[in-house]
Amino acid sequence: QVQLQESGPGLVKSSETLSLTCSVSGGSVSSGDSYWSWIRQPPGKGLEWIGYVYFSGSTNYNPSLRSRVSMSVDTSKNQFSLKLYSVTAADTAVYYCAREMRRGSNVNWLDPWGQGTLVTVSS
Amino acid sequence: SYELTQPPSVSVSPGQTASITCSGDKLGDKYVCWYQQRPGQSPVLIIYQDHNRPSGIPERFSASNSGNTATLTISGTQTVDEAAYYCQAWDSTAALVFFGGGTQVTVL
Numbered sequence: 001q002v003q004l005q006e007s008g009p010g011l012v013k014s015s016e017t018l019s020l021t022c023s024v025s026g027g028s029v030s031s032g033d034s035y036w037s038w039i040r041q042p043p044g045k046g047l048e049w050i051g052y053v054y055f056s057g058s059t060n061y062n063p064s065l066r067s068r069v070s071m072s073v074d075t076s077k078n079q080f081s082l083k084l085y086s087v088t089a090a091d092t093a094v095y096y097c098a099r100e101m102r103r104g105s106n107v108n109w110l111d112p113w114g115q116g117t118l119v120t121v122s123s
Numbered sequence: 124s125y126e127l128t129q130p131p132s133v134s135v136s137p138g139q140t141a142s143i144t145c146s147g148d149k150l151g152d153k154y155v156c157w158y159q160q161r162p163g164q165s166p167v168l169i170i171y172q173d174h175n176r177p178s179g180i181p182e183r184f185s186a187s188n189s190g191n192t193a194t195l196t197i198s199g200t201q202t203v204d205e206a207a208y209y210c211q212a213w214d215s216t217a218a219l220v221f222f223g224g225g226t227q228v229t230v231l
Contacts, residue, residue, distance in 0.1 A: 037220070047158075047166065047209055049220040060218045063124070096165060106215040109156045109171035116165050 002027035004097050004114035012091075014123045018084040022097030022114060029078050030055045035100035036073060036080040037110060040093040048093075052100055053080050087121045094118050127210055127223035134229045141197040143226045145210030148191060155193040156211040157186055159204075160225075166209060170195065197228070205230045 008020035022036065029036060038050040051061035053071040061069045065084070073080040084091060094116040102108045128146045135141040145155065157170035169180050173188040183198045197204055210223040 039222075046225040047222040049222060052218075062219070100220070103172070106213070107154045107172050108213045108215070108220070109168055110158070110166075110211070110220070111168040111171075111177065113165040113167070 002099060002112055004099065004112060006095060006097050006114045006117040008117060008119070010118055011120050011122055012087055014088055014121055015086055018082070018087050018091060018095075018119055018121075020082045020095055020097075020117065020119070021079050022081070024078045024080070024099075027099075028075075029073055029080055030075050033102060035102065036071075037098045037100045038071065038082045039096045039098060039110070039113075040091075041096070041116075042090075042093045050082065050084075050095075089121050089123065092119065092121045125212065125214055125219070125221045127212060127221055129208075129210060129223040129226045131224070132227045132229065134231060135197070135200045137202060137230055138199055141200050141204070141228055143195040143197075143208050143210075143228065145193040145195070145223045146191055147193075147212060147221075150191050150193055150212060151189045153188075153212045153214075155186070155188045157184075157195045158209045158211065159206045160209065161206045169208075200228075200230055202230050204228060 003025045005023045012018045035052040037052040053059045053073045059071050068085045070083040096116045098110040098113040154172050158166035159169045160166040170186040174186045186195045207225045209225045
């Protein structure tokens with residue numbers, strides 16, 4: 001079955017760029033019914049959807065982060081990536097990648113999820 | 124933006140039934156998913172499309188969605204069910220995903 005694994009620096013300096021990659025195994029990022037998503041969770045808090053990238057390169061982002069987020073997909077490596085610019089301490093969180101599945105025009109779910117990676121923003 | 128509201132915590136005795144609500148404007152017009160997150164672990168999908176259980180999810184988990192409220196029910200709650208539970212809805216027009224704030228279920 002599909003498995004996801006996040007990778008990237010665990011410590012990023014304030015005002016710099018957070019960069020993470022999610023490697024997909026057991027499936028293909030080119031699958032037409034999958035949308036490759038990022039979600040984050042600040043320590044002790046709830047889940048926040050960041051956005052998704054489709055195999056074609058199309059993206060959609062949470063409006064609250066849209067001005068600072070960029071996502072891309074690399075089909076040759078079966079990976080997709082997240083960049084978050086101009087980070088602050090408020091961006092400290094566990095970052096998860098997940099596959100968003102869709103059925104029809106109004107059904108979706110996120111499954112599976114990666115194990116998550118903690119990114120701390122330091123001053 | 125679309126808000127989903129969950130109670131912060133629910134307590135239940137072992138073997139009893141736990142109900143977790145998720146409220147949102149006309150939520151019944153959308154499809155809802157539920158995720159379980161045990162301490163230190165990633166979220167796991169336990170309900171999709173309002174009431175469907177993925178393979179491997181125990182039958183004691185059930186759910187419904189109508190009006191402004193979706194409900195996750197855990198029947199015969201076990202200590203392993205102690206976890207945070209999150210509801211999720213989708214604005215299919217804007218392709219935006221929304222999560223509830225999460226409910227911590229304590230089994231005692």
